[in-house]
Amino acid sequence: MSSVQIRDVRKSFGNFEVLHGVTIPIEDGEFVVLVGPSGCGKSTLLRMLAGLENITSGTISIGERVVNNVQPKERDIAMVFQNYALYPHMTVADNMGFSLKLRGAKPAEIATGVKRAAEILALTPLLDRYPRQLSGGQRQRVAMGRAIVRDPQVFLFDEPLSNLDAKLRVAMRTEIKELHQRLRTTTVYVTHDQIEAMTMADKIVVMHDGIVEQMGSPLELYDTPANQFVAGFIGSPAMNFLKGNVKVNGAAYFEGPNGVRLPLKSAPANSDGKPAVYGVRPEHFTIADDGAEAEIVVVEPTGSETQVFAKLGGEQVVAVFRERHLFNPGDKVRLKPDPGLVHLFDDANGKRMS
Amino acid sequence: MAVLAEPVAAQVKRSSMWSRAFESRNFLGAMFMVPAIAILVLFLAYPLALGFWLGMTDTKIGGVGRFIGFQNFVSLSRDSVFWLSVFNTIFYTVTASIVKFAIGLYLALLLNERLPFKSMIRAIVLLPFVVPTVLSAIAFWWIYDSQFSIISWVLIKAGLLTRYIEFLGDPWNARWSVVVANIWRGVPFVAITLLAGLQTISPSLYEAANLDGATNWQRFRHITLPMLSPIIAVVMTFSVLMTFTDFQLIYTITRGGPINATHLMATLSFQRAITGGNLGEGAAISNAMIPFLVAAILLSFFGLQRSRWQQGGRD
Numbered sequence: 001m002s003s004v005q006i007r008d009v010r011k012s013f014g015n016f017e018v019l020h021g022v023t024i025p026i027e028d029g030e031f032v033v034l035v036g037p038s039g040c041g042k043s044t045l046l047r048m049l050a051g052l053e054n055i056t057s058g059t060i061s062i063g064e065r066v067v068n069n070v071q072p073k074e075r076d077i078a079m080v081f082q083n084y085a086l087y088p089h090m091t092v093a094d095n096m097g098f099s100l101k102l103r104g105a106k107p108a109e110i111a112t113g114v115k116r117a118a119e120i121l122a123l124t125p126l127l128d129r130y131p132r133q134l135s136g137g138q139r140q141r142v143a144m145g146r147a148i149v150r151d152p153q154v155f156l157f158d159e160p161l162s163n164l165d166a167k168l169r170v171a172m173r174t175e176i177k178e179l180h181q182r183l184r185t186t187t188v189y190v191t192h193d194q195i196e197a198m199t200m201a202d203k204i205v206v207m208h209d210g211i212v213e214q215m216g217s218p219l220e221l222y223d224t225p226a227n228q229f230v231a232g233f234i235g236s237p238a239m240n241f242l243k244g245n246v247k248v249n250g251a252a253y254f255e256g257p258n259g260v261r262l263p264l265k266s267a268p269a270n271s272d273g274k275p276a277v278y279g280v281r282p283e284h285f286t287i288a289d290d291g292a293e294a295e296i297v298v299v300e301p302t303g304s305e306t307q308v309f310a311k312l313g314g315e316q317v318v319a320v321f322r323e324r325h326l327f328n329p330g331d332k333v334r335l336k337p338d339p340g341l342v343h344l345f346d347d348a349n350g351k352r353m354s
Numbered sequence: 355m356a357v358l359a360e361p362v363a364a365q366v367k368r369s370s371m372w373s374r375a376f377e378s379r380n381f382l383g384a385m386f387m388v389p390a391i392a393i394l395v396l397f398l399a400y401p402l403a404l405g406f407w408l409g410m411t412d413t414k415i416g417g418v419g420r421f422i423g424f425q426n427f428v429s430l431s432r433d434s435v436f437w438l439s440v441f442n443t444i445f446y447t448v449t450a451s452i453v454k455f456a457i458g459l460y461l462a463l464l465l466n467e468r469l470p471f472k473s474m475i476r477a478i479v480l481l482p483f484v485v486p487t488v489l490s491a492i493a494f495w496w497i498y499d500s501q502f503s504i505i506s507w508v509l510i511k512a513g514l515l516t517r518y519i520e521f522l523g524d525p526w527n528a529r530w531s532v533v534v535a536n537i538w539r540g541v542p543f544v545a546i547t548l549l550a551g552l553q554t555i556s557p558s559l560y561e562a563a564n565l566d567g568a569t570n571w572q573r574f575r576h577i578t579l580p581m582l583s584p585i586i587a588v589v590m591t592f593s594v595l596m597t598f599t600d601f602q603l604i605y606t607i608t609r610g611g612p613i614n615a616t617h618l619m620a621t622l623s624f625q626r627a628i629t630g631g632n633l634g635e636g637a638a639i640s641n642a643m644i645p646f647l648v649a650a651i652l653l654s655f656f657g658l659q660r661s662r663w664q665q666g667g668r669d
Contacts, residue, residue, distance in 0.1 A: 073567040085558035099566035
């Protein structure tokens with residue numbers, strides 16, 4: 001196990017820079033999730049960490065050692081690929097034991113290592129099968145097994161669950177987290193799925209267009225997103241954004257679209273009349289008599305909760321309730337955001353106003 | 355009314371028979387297969403059967419032969435020229451195929467790397483395959499000429515030799531010379547086919563092997579070679595069959611000479627049957643190739659059987 005330091009790392013393909021100076025400290029044993037939309041550079045960063053891509057500038061160190069010019073095989077890392085990259089002509093056991101075999105380990109030693117990893121992942125009955133004969137989830141586990149056998153300093157995961165169906169994805173999510181709790185190996189995990197990030201990470205790094213938007217624990221990111229991008233990216237359904245102005249007229253409030261009045265606990269200093277974006281998560285709406293009037297558009301019951309799409313000041317917002325409201329399209333309701341849990345972002349640069 | 359109704363009924367009956375036939379799966383299936391079967395029978399089965407038959411007769415050009423059983427084969431078995439041609443054919447096939455495989459694989463691996471002017475180099479590699487065989491054979495004939503050979507000329511000018519090499523005058527020189535010509539001609543096919551095979555191997559396998567600690571040689575040995583083995587089996591079967599039955603190169607460059615030293619079974623068969631007029635004997639020589647070819651096909655058939663890792667399961 002090792003810590004990993006990513007310092008001001010940049011990456012260009014030709015003249016096109018895809019990473020614009022990324023710095024991420026990763027502690028020993030930490031589970032870090034790099035999350036962001038497609039093309040944000042998260043996979044490229046992971047591949048640079050693995051040594052599969054050159055580093056244009058900046059440094060990456062694993063433990064105390066700067067690995068910029070270290071060959072992938074000498075970095076002591078293991079990677080789980082999105083398509084698993086299992087060797088199709090080798091059995092599960094051979095796939096898992098391949099790295100040990102290359103290292104020149106004795107057959108008995110390889111067998112022990114494979115057996116141990118297979119037990120951890122419940123792969124023992126499958127050891128003689130070929131990858132083609134396995135289901136998606138089993139292949140996924142073999143890919144993880146191949147990583148575990150090596151007992152590396154760092155585990156890298158590149159969107160490992162994106163080829164699985166929804167149910168299996170949830171199960172494997174738990175399995176990976178459990179595995180990390182058991183092995184405590186430093187892990188860097190790339191995904192575009194914020195739910196995976198929220199559920200698994202010790203630390204989430206939200207990336208967007210080649211920069212780090214915010215870094216922090218899942219709940220930190222959820223409670224105090226640093227900017228509008230993070231606020232919109234973390235949480236499902238996504239946060240509602242309403243444009244308008246901060247007003248301090250005796251008490252502070254927010255004047256939303258079409259003059260709709262929304263509550264604020266307090267206004268940031270010198271923000272009277274300032275154009276801003278009002279952010280409120282769907283789960284932070286309540287129905288109250290002093291709420292703002294909204295018109296129901298669609299109601300989507302999921303059983304455990306009810307998602308309500310409504311027009312608030314002409315803008316569509318979504319609200320989530322634990323109760324089973326039986327609204328009809330066109331009904332008028334009074335939605336009230338919890339003033340303690342709303343977010344204000346600068347309209348000009350999207351930064352959080354505190 | 356009754357008079358009118360009858361032909362109408364008959365018409366309905368006839369058309370329904372046709373339409374029923376065309377709606378029947380079996381009939382339609384048979385109809386669709388007719389063109390393919392006709393082509394196969396006309397151009398493959400019939401000539402093959404005729405060849406078999408001729409080999410059992412003493413047919414000469416211009417005469418009707420009679421059935422003489424295995425007499426042609428019996429006389430061939432005592433014919434030293436025939437056995438020399440068998441040896442030549444095996445020597446030619448084995449050496450040329452091995453070298454073609456080695457060079458082809460090397461070129462394929464090279465072309466699979468990132469290279470400047472890659473597509474141009476690929477086109478150049480294909481060139482020997484594009485040139486008509488007889489043309490390239492004539493070029494080689496000049497290269498090997500006893501008086502005008504460019505190789506001899508260059509070596510003499512460089513001071514490495516004092517007299518011209520007898521490329522086609524000496525039996526072993528001639529054998530190696532035609533082998534080289536065949537290799538030059540056959541490498542592109544092997545290289546391009548293997549390159550196509552290499553490109554189907556997922557790059558992430560190499561990345562995984564890289565992270566697993568594989569050296570270049572280990573990546574080749576444990577990833578490339580096993581993943582490429584089905585394609586290698588196909589391409590080498592083709593290569594062996596084409597080399598074994600080669601005719602054009604030999605016939606253009608040496609005509610089997612000197613003193614039958616480069617006669618292959620195919621050229622000998624042609625010489626005895628067409629030039630010599632003994633159609634029966636020539637056919638018998640051709641037929642004698644069949645056991646070798648069947649052996650090669652069987653070998654590749656078992657080699658080509660999908661290995662266990664390629665079978666079963668779903669994707």
